[in-house]
Amino acid sequence: MDTIKQNIVELRRFIPQTVDLVCVSKFHSVESILQAYDCGERLFGESRVQELVRKYNDLPKDIKWHFIGHLQTNKVRQIVPFISLIHSVDSVELLQEINRCAAKNNRKINVLLQVHIAQEEHKFGFMPDALISFCEGFDFEKYPFINICGLMGMATFTDDEEQIKKEFLLLSNLFSELKSKCIFDVESFQILSMGMSDDFPLAIKLGSTMVRVGSSIFGERY
Numbered sequence: 001m002d003t004i005k006q007n008i009v010e011l012r013r014f015i016p017q018t019v020d021l022v023c024v025s026k027f028h029s030v031e032s033i034l035q036a037y038d039c040g041e042r043l044f045g046e047s048r049v050q051e052l053v054r055k056y057n058d059l060p061k062d063i064k065w066h067f068i069g070h071l072q073t074n075k076v077r078q079i080v081p082f083i084s085l086i087h088s089v090d091s092v093e094l095l096q097e098i099n100r101c102a103a104k105n106n107r108k109i110n111v112l113l114q115v116h117i118a119q120e121e122h123k124f125g126f127m128p129d130a131l132i133s134f135c136e137g138f139d140f141e142k143y144p145f146i147n148i149c150g151l152m153g154m155a156t157f158t159d160d161e162e163q164i165k166k167e168f169l170l171l172s173n174l175f176s177e178l179k180s181k182c183i184f185d186v187e188s189f190q191i192l193s194m195g196m197s198d199d200f201p202l203a204i205k206l207g208s209t210m211v212r213v214g215s216s217i218f219g220e221r222y
């Protein structure tokens with residue numbers, strides 16, 4: 001068995017069927033992605049627009065592409081025609097631009113709101129307080145082509161498990177709070193995208209419904 005296949009078989013043992021696996025294929029070749037595809041994987045995540053568009057063109061059309069990186073407004077239109085889920089909506093301006101491009105394509109776009117839960121400055125996302133007020137004041141008439149499906153967050157890059165746990169709990173509680181308020185479509189607002197190669201087991205324990213795993217499947221990125 002090749003390594004990628006082995007990695008997926010191993011990884012799948014730790015992921016309950018109720019949790020979706022996004023295979024994060026950034027920096028990896030179409031050949032590597034095809035190996036994961038041949039194991040039955042269909043959700044793939046990329047963080048750069050150019051790379052994603054190229055791979056979308058080169059790979060089978062039943063792949064569901066997820067955008068997980070920081071998205072610049074001037075690049076939105078390139079992915080709107082085919083993207084399955086954008087995890088990284090971190091500003092009102094970005095949401096407006098996605099809605100505008102989506103309208104042109106006559107396509108409703110699924111998005112997650114990214115929440116800044118880490119201690120690092122360089123991570124993107126709404127601050128928790130800003131998120132709550134943004135959601136409570138959400139003007140649906142402004143975003144007819146947007147489907148808000150849940151939240152995404154990244155923990156601090158650290159070995160301190162207590163720290164990671166604290167951040168995941170914060171995100172998980174925000175998700176539950178918003179869910180209970182039923183601001184967004186109840187059928188759609190179901191996704192908590194939380195957990196990567198190093199921390200996905202903890203994330204699942206704390207309520208993640210979607211994990212984004214790269215290096216544990218494809219190896220290190222260079």
Ligand SMILES: *Cc1c(COP(=O)(O)O)cnc(C)c1O
Nearest residue numbers: 024047068196197212213214215
């Ligand atoms: C790269 C990336 C991942 C995957 O990270 P690994 O540690 O390789 O599993 C997950 N989420 C986001 C947002 C990423 O940029």
